[in-house]
Amino acid sequence: MTTPVTVTVTGAAGMIGYSLLFRTGAGQLLGADTPIRLRLLEVPQAVRVAEGVAMELDDCAFPLLVDVEITDDPKVAFDGANLAVLVGARPRSKGMERSDLLGANGAIFGPQGRAINDRAADDVRVLVVGNPANTNALIAASHAPDVPKERFSAMTRLDHNRAMAQLARHVGVRSSQVRRMSIWGNHSGTQYPDVFHTVVDGRPGAELAGDTQWLTDEFIPTVAQRGAAIIEARGASSQASAADAAISHVRDWFRGTPDGDWTSAGVWSTGHYGVPDGLMCSFPVTSDGKGWTVVDDLEHGEFSRGRIDASIAELVEEREAVRALGLI
Ligand code: NAX
Numbered sequence: 237m238t239t240p241v242t243v244t245v246t247g248a249a250g251m252i253g254y255s256l257l258f259r260t261g262a263g264q265l266l267g268a269d270t271p272i273r274l275r276l277l278e279v280p281q282a283v284r285v286a287e288g289v290a291m292e293l294d295d296c297a298f299p300l301l302v303d304v305e306i307t308d309d310p311k312v313a314f315d316g317a318n319l320a321v322l323v324g325a326r327p328r329s330k331g332m333e334r335s336d337l338l339g340a341n342g343a344i345f346g347p348q349g350r351a352i353n354d355r356a357a358d359d360v361r362v363l364v365v366g367n368p369a370n371t372n373a374l375i376a377a378s379h380a381p382d383v384p385k386e387r388f389s390a391m392t393r394l395d396h397n398r399a400m401a402q403l404a405r406h407v408g409v410r411s412s413q414v415r416r417m418s419i420w421g422n423h424s425g426t427q428y429p430d431v432f433h434t435v436v437d438g439r440p441g442a443e444l445a446g447d448t449q450w451l452t453d454e455f456i457p458t459v460a461q462r463g464a465a466i467i468e469a470r471g472a473s474s475q476a477s478a479a480d481a482a483i484s485h486v487r488d489w490f491r492g493t494p495d496g497d498w499t500s501a502g503v504w505s506t507g508h509y510g511v512p513d514g515l516m517c518s519f520p521v522t523s524d525g526k527g528w529t530v531v532d533d534l535e536h537g538e539f540s541r542g543r544i545d546a547s548i549a550e551l552v553e554e555r556e557a558v559r560a561l562g563l564i
Contacts, residue, residue, distance in 0.1 A: 241318045267487070388503075
């Protein structure tokens with residue numbers, strides 16, 4: 237058996253955690269040949285619930301799950317971590333201003349970034365799921381000066397998968413027949429799901445779905461508001477689909493994206509497509525199993541450019557806000 241990989245999951249007692257941890261134990265995160273040592277980080281008041289989840293993990297007798305440890309101390313949780321999936325975050329409560337939300341999350345992701353810096357394994361990679369995901373990832377990365385910035389990414393894979401499903405439904409094909417979807421910008425209402433470079437059942441997606449009225453009136457709002465639609469229908473936010481997206485993100489990051497395709501992830505910008513340096517911005521990306529590479533040769537018409545710029549402007553604003561709060 238190969239050496240176990242240490243995977244730290246925060247927010248382990250939460251809803252996404254409840255889906256993610258069992259699929260991780262079953263070998264879907266890093267593959268059926270990779271044993272895993274799980275470290276679960278929770279706030280003190282949720283540790284008991286995390287213990288219950290760990291009891292259920294035990295009861296699955298997963299052959300790949302070597303060990304499960306539960307803690308409320310980030311230094312313990314990230315000790316030796318090869319992969320950290322940061323799910324736990326402070327949700328927006330009623331009447332909360334955006335700066336309060338950013339401040340509350342800064343108080344979580346700053347110290348976690350520092351603990352990752354000081355304690356994690358040299359090869360650690362970090363996926364941030366907890367919202368606001370892009371800016372939380374920026375805060376964590378900023379507190380981990382010794383970890384290369386490209387080892388941090390923010391999850392926009394759920395948006396990516398939602399966009400694939402909506403486009404497939406519109407054209408009348410299966411999601412598996414859609415390739416080269418792209419999510420640009422922030423994981424928020426300003427995100428831009430881009431069909432113009434897609435390939436749908438071997439044909440240019442722009443030909444099949446380049447009707448800007450459908451894009452503006454249906455596709456873009458449906459993808460961007462899908463989380464709210466799910467809350468409205470289920471009375472609870474996306475859980476299994478979010479966990480599935482995290483699994484797919486990590487699998488592609490560690491095992492590589494399929495030939496001829498790409499995925500979407502929030503990554504540290506280094507000037508591609510005119511995005512200012514040092515924003516955690518979603519781009520189309522490929523992976524060779526070692527790290528993400530931005531697909532850097534796509535051209536945008538006016539329709540796409542305006543929407544990408546609007547989402548970038550929001551990311552810049554969020555960065556200014558966390559700077560003003562002294563969080564980065
Ligand atoms: P839950 O509220 O069910 O669970 C969150 C868990 O995090 C709780 O158990 C809480 O105790 C824990 N937590 C809070 N602060 C913590 C800390 N400092 N250290 C460790 N654990 C901590 O939320 P859930 O539905 O699981 O969603 C988790 C996060 O994912 C939310 O921020 C949510 O907005 C975000 N999402 C992000 C998505 C994305 O595409 N990036 C999609 C799904 C989801 O909305």
